[in-house]
Amino acid sequence: MALNSHSSISFKRSLCLFLFLVVLLNFKMASAQLSTDFYNSTCSKALSTIEAAVIKAVANEQRMGASLLRLHFHDCFVNGCDASILLDDTSSINGEKTSAPNVGSVRGYDVIDTIKSQLESICPGVVSCADILAVAARDSVVALGGPSWKVELGRRDSTNASFTAANTQLPSFILDLDDLITTFSQKGFTEKELVALSGAHTTGEARCVTFRNRIYNETNIDSSLATSLKTNCSSSTADDDNLSSLDATSHVIFDNGYYKNLVKNKGLLHSDQQLFSGGSTDSLVTNYSENANEFYKDFANAMLKMGQLSPLTGTNGQIRTNCSKVN
Ligand code: HEM
Ligand SMILES: *[C@@H]1O[C@H](CO)[C@@H](O)[C@H](O)[C@H]1NC(C)=O
Ligand SMILES: *[C@@H]1O[C@H](CO)[C@@H](O)[C@H](O)[C@H]1NC(C)=O
Ligand SMILES: *[C@@H]1O[C@H](CO)[C@@H](O)[C@H](O)[C@H]1NC(C)=O
Ligand SMILES: *[C@@H]1O[C@H](CO)[C@@H](O)[C@H](O)[C@H]1NC(C)=O
Ligand SMILES: *[C@@H]1O[C@H](CO)[C@@H](O)[C@H](O)[C@H]1NC(C)=O
Ligand SMILES: *[C@@H]1O[C@H](CO)[C@@H](O)[C@H](O)[C@H]1NC(C)=O
Ligand SMILES: *[C@@H]1O[C@H](CO)[C@@H](O)[C@H](O)[C@H]1NC(C)=O
Secondary structure, eight states, rough: OOOOHHHHHHHHHOOOOOOHHHHHHHHHTOOOBBTTTTTTTTOOHHHHHHHHHHHHHHHHHHHHHHHHHHHHHHHHHHSSSSSGOOOOSSOOOOOTTTSTTTTOOOOOOOOOHHHHHHHHSSSTSSSOHHHHHHHHHHHHHTTTTTOOOOOOOOOBBOOOOOOHHHHSOOOOOOTOOOHHHHHHHHHTHHHHHHHHHHHHGGEEEEHHHHHHHHHHHSSSSSSHHHHHHHHHSSSGGTTTTTTTESSSSOOOSSSSHHHHHHTTTTOOHHHHHHHTSSSSTTTHHHHHOOOHHHHHHHHHHHHHHTTTOOOOTSSBBBBOOTBBOOO
């Protein structure tokens, strides 16, 4: 004569509902998504603080816009957008800053560190370094006259970094079209997205060491461009670090000048010109060279997608208080 059958059924129902909610909650946490309003209630000034700092940094030095954009790319392509690129080497971390694609050319760390200290003073322990990189990349593109998009937020920061992954997962300037396509498809990007994202080379600079072979040895290069580039980039290794603009014609402005150059054999890097060299991506390059709005739309969408590469969310990772080191 213990429980009557009615209360036993309602107990079972409650148990079922409870288990269902537990499963649902786990599912939600496992697939935790980024959202554009992630900091609205916890740090409402986060986005305006980052924007103001980026505008100031770009006004101070225009190239910084390019450098901040590249930082986000080099973060996301190496084990996801987790700010691993920002970690300094320690006895336990063999970091990414000294890897071949990054050392001597990736810059802007100081701007990110400054933004982080400002955010720590207004809302301590809230805004991740990975999100700062994503917002700073967007704000840089806007500051240089390019398209805008709503940045998805809620990434957390890694507690580790990988020198080896940075050396193997970032594309090299010596790659041919096939290998560029493979590198990007391994990260889930189509040929069209490869071409759109490469349009980032409408701004910024590259070192002589990355384009010397192209200007002295390749034949699919405009001869007057090659001649002019050789003045700063002799065959001597003393010139290795001398800089030239990735987009010789409008290197500051974020426009479709990159593609206009490619159709005239005026790509700076071997890998740039590969996108217009008789292969499957030629028509995409031609399209973007004639249609800036099409490029802007595809670039913004591809950046949003890049920003979603394996983010740490929920309780994974941490919110670093100093972007250069783990807490
Ligand atoms: C498609 C494959 C890519 C290759 C092979 C490549 C390679 C390079 C190289 C060699 C440099 C010059 C670095 C140096 O001086 O050592 C450079 C600069 C740059 N890259 Fe890329 N890149 C690629 C894609 C991208 C993507 C997807 C983005 C961003 C969405 C990007 C953004 C930039 C920017 C903005 C600069 C100039 C940075 C500055 O002036 O500080 N690149 N890239
Ligand atoms: C979050 O803040 C942004 C920018 O201030 C605003 O556009 C958006 O509507 C807000 N979202 C919510 C859900 O409050
Ligand atoms: C041109 O190519 C040859 C043969 O691959 C190479 O030895 C030489 O270093 C290259 N020249 C430059 C300036 O890169
Ligand atoms: C290129 O670099 C070399 C070595 O650092 C330097 O002497 C030379 O003046 C540079 N050339 C230009 C045009 O900046
Ligand atoms: C050569 O270097 C100078 C000084 O850095 C720079 O102003 C100029 O634009 C460079 N020329 C080319 C063709 O890259
Ligand atoms: C570029 O591609 C888009 C989308 O496929 C198409 O609508 C547009 O007409 C093309 N533009 C040019 C100039 O080819
Ligand atoms: C790096 O940290 C992340 C999250 O904190 C973890 O998922 C990942 O397995 C770690 N990677 C290595 C190589 O330790
Ligand atoms: C952040 O950490 C780095 C590396 O330990 C250190 O050099 C730097 O001074 C720290 N920055 C701040 C604002 O504490």
